Amino acid sequence: GVSERAxxxxxxxxxxxxxxxxAKLAVFSPVTSVTGGLSDFSRELIGTYWFIWAAFTSFLLVKLLTIFNxxxxxxxxxxxxxVAFVPVTLSIAPLVRFTYPFFCLGFLFAQSNEWRTSIVLAHKSLLMLLLFTATCLCFLAWGKETYAYNNFVLIYDTQSGREVLLMFAGSAAASAVAMQFVIQCWRICCSSRVARFVALELGQSTLLLYLV
Structure with missing residues (x-):
């Protein structure tokens, strides 16, 4: 539910x-700078942890859309x-635009679908080879303007469109390769009680893995 995800x-x-x-206030700032500390706290909360806010917003949007059965x-x-291609100029909206399509993609792939599962399993090796090749090619073409922080996922000419398309394609391919790598590592380490405790008991209910 929403409260559990929050x-x-x-x-x-x-x-x-x-x-x-x-800790920063105690070590680097005088006692009188409480107001400045609160200002830094709000900037840190909104800026540094933007992807958590974006993930939670994406969850709420998908949860709302599932009412249409x-x-x-x-x-x-x-x-x-x-969300990916409609122009939006609000400062935090581009970050949500980058997160939401991937959240939707993950949600759709998580739904049970026999024909899709059978196709993926039947051509898994070829699919992973193509995704790995695409990841390498996107990495070679990747530049400073390809990052969401710099292009703000905005398309206003051919070059910006290329960077946004490269960002989405490269991120999707790299995410699939990384996910498969994690799955293979889990198959090797799942017999370890420590690994199972961290991944299942702690990792699913907290941000401990991110903090580590």
Whole structure:
């Protein structure tokens, strides 16, 4: 539910950010600079941890769209395309635009679909080879303007369109390769009680893995 996801994402983020800011205030700042510390805390909370806010916002949007039942999958696909390419100039909106399409893609792949699963399993080796090749090619073409922080996922000419397309394609391919790598590592390490405790008991309910 929404409250459970908020406890998983927002509460650990608030705790960690507050802990870091208190430590910085105690070590580097005088006691009288409490107001400045609060200002730094708000900037840190919104800026540094933007991806957590974006992930939580994406979760809320997808949760809202699932009320349409059978049409929800098509609506989620359309919303992901719209969010990715409709021009938005608000300062934090481009960061949500970068996160939301990938969140939707992950949500759609998580739904049970026998024909898709059979195709992926039947051509897994070829698919991973193509994704790895695409990742390498995108990495070679990657530049400073390809990052979401710099291009703000905005398309206003041919060059910016190329950078945004490269960003989405490279990120999607690299994410798939990284996910497969993690799955293979988990198959090797899942017999370890320590690995199972960290991944299952701690990793799914907190941000401990990110903090580490």
């Amino acid at each position: 406890m998983q994402l927002l509460l650990p983020m608030l705790f960690w950010c507050a802990l870091v800011e208190i 059978r049409l929800s999958m098509w609506i989620i696909c359309a919303s992901a395309i719209a």
